[in-house]
Amino acid sequence: MRDQMVYFAFAKNDETKRPIGMNAPAKTEEFAVAQVQAKIPDGVYAETVLAVEHYTDRLFRFRMTRPAGFRFRSGEFAMIGLMVGDKPVYRAYSIASPAWDEELEFFSIKVPDGPLTSHLQAIKPGDRVLMRKKPTGTLVLDALTPGKRLYMFSTGTGIAPFASLIRDPETYEKFDEVILTHTCRDVAELKYGFDLVHEINNHEFLHEIVGDKLKHYPTVTREDFQYRGRITDLIESAKLFTDLGVPALDPAVDRGMICGSTAMLKDTKDLLEKAGLVEGSNNKPGEFVIERAFVG
Numbered sequence: 001m002r003d004q005m006v007y008f009a010f011a012k013n014d015e016t017k018r019p020i021g022m023n024a025p026a027k028t029e030e031f032a033v034a035q036v037q038a039k040i041p042d043g044v045y046a047e048t049v050l051a052v053e054h055y056t057d058r059l060f061r062f063r064m065t066r067p068a069g070f071r072f073r074s075g076e077f078a079m080i081g082l083m084v085g086d087k088p089v090y091r092a093y094s095i096a097s098p099a100w101d102e103e104l105e106f107f108s109i110k111v112p113d114g115p116l117t118s119h120l121q122a123i124k125p126g127d128r129v130l131m132r133k134k135p136t137g138t139l140v141l142d143a144l145t146p147g148k149r150l151y152m153f154s155t156g157t158g159i160a161p162f163a164s165l166i167r168d169p170e171t172y173e174k175f176d177e178v179i180l181t182h183t184c185r186d187v188a189e190l191k192y193g194f195d196l197v198h199e200i201n202n203h204e205f206l207h208e209i210v211g212d213k214l215k216h217y218p219t220v221t222r223e224d225f226q227y228r229g230r231i232t233d234l235i236e237s238a239k240l241f242t243d244l245g246v247p248a249l250d251p252a253v254d255r256g257m258i259c260g261s262t263a264m265l266k267d268t269k270d271l272l273e274k275a276g277l278v279e280g281s282n283n284k285p286g287e288f289v290i291e292r293a294f295v296g
């Protein structure tokens with residue numbers, strides 16, 4: 001179940017979409033004091049948290065200010081961090097907001113004893129989050145050759161780079177159809193994906209650009225739900241294509257992006273290669289690209 005909502009904003013100038021509430025973990029006050037006292041390292045951005053929304057005891061999203069001059073391509077990741085004691089701790093994070101957004105959004109796991117997320121899960125509006133200056137990544141439109149249908153295959157927090165790309169008008173300029181698959185263990189873990197689609201459908205300009213081009217295909221593996229099973233099994237059985245009413249994978253028109261665990265990347269990549277798609281990169285665009293959602 002979703003924790004009590006803390007504070008959420010979709011677009012900076014839309015105050016109506018900012019429900020307010022609070023669900024601060026116990027360590028917050030102590031942590032906030034430590035943050036204020038800590039010296040911010042040179043050469044990194046220190047941005048202000050604007051909104052936090054907790055989904056489950058493992059997942060939350062937050063928004064923070066975007067530094068003037070910070071440029072990135074939708075789908076890229078950056079190193080974000082916190083001062084823990086007197087030392088900065090950084091981890092790779094996909095930027096979940098699109099390149100045009102005035103704020104930055106992230107979708108995060110909470111690892112109970114994780115060096116970063118055991119603290120990051122306690123942030124609240126007004127706190128500062130560090131960010132290194134150079135974003136990077138392979139889940140970018142530039143790394144794909146032209147096509148008609150773009151598949152975004154994600155598990156868990158692997159949906160984060162696609163949260164950026166499905167909100168970028170360029171995605172819909174380049175593709176006629178965009179299919180976002182999101183597989184989690186439980187239904188509660190799918191909530192961020194449902195919220196994203198809802199926000200797009202209600203957004204002042206995105207809903208017109210996106211129209212009916214975006215198809216969301218959520219599935220779970222350990223609970224009852226309308227769509228069940230690993231995405232790899234659903235590709236192999238062709239149930240994915242039947243459910244969506246699209247033909248089987250075709251390298252002439254289909255393009256793919258994959259983001260999940262190491263095992264999920266490998267298994268999904270094998271299936272795309274079996275269908276004849278060739279992996280690409282920033283230097284050599286191809287028919288699909290991959291990026292790990294976490295190490296391990």
Ligand SMILES: Cc1cc2nc3c(=O)[nH]c(=O)nc-3n(C[C@H](O)[C@H](O)[C@H](O)COP(=O)(O)OP(=O)(O)OC[C@H]3O[C@@H](n4cnc5c(N)ncnc54)[C@H](O)[C@@H]3O)c2cc1C
Binds near residue numbers: 094113114117
């Ligand atoms: C390119 C890239 C992009 C990433 N983008 C995101 C992102 O957008 N959101 C995000 O939450 N994490 C993301 N991660 C993972 C992130 O870098 C950290 O590992 C995560 O924030 C946990 O940090 P930690 O210091 O608390 O624990 P760590 O010591 O980093 O991790 C401890 C263990 O927790 C598990 N774990 C870590 N991250 C995840 C995860 N996301 N989902 C499930 N299990 C995990 C792994 O088993 C890992 O060994 C990304 C990683 C990479 C390589």
Ligand SMILES: NC(=O)c1ccc[n+]([C@@H]2O[C@H](COP(=O)([O-])OP(=O)(O)OC[C@H]3O[C@@H](n4cnc5c(N)ncnc54)[C@H](OP(=O)(O)O)[C@@H]3O)[C@@H](O)[C@H]2O)c1
Binds near residue numbers: 186
């Ligand atoms: N999600 C939770 O409720 C939970 C709770 C506590 C701890 N953890 C731990 O956190 C870590 C990450 O868990 P997570 O749930 O975020 O990520 P995950 O284990 O990668 O699972 C996310 C989704 O991906 C599916 N998947 C796993 N391997 C796949 C593959 N090779 N091909 C296709 N799909 C695949 C899973 O299906 P399956 O269900 O079939 O594996 C699940 O639906 C794990 O070490 C886990 O033990 C998770």
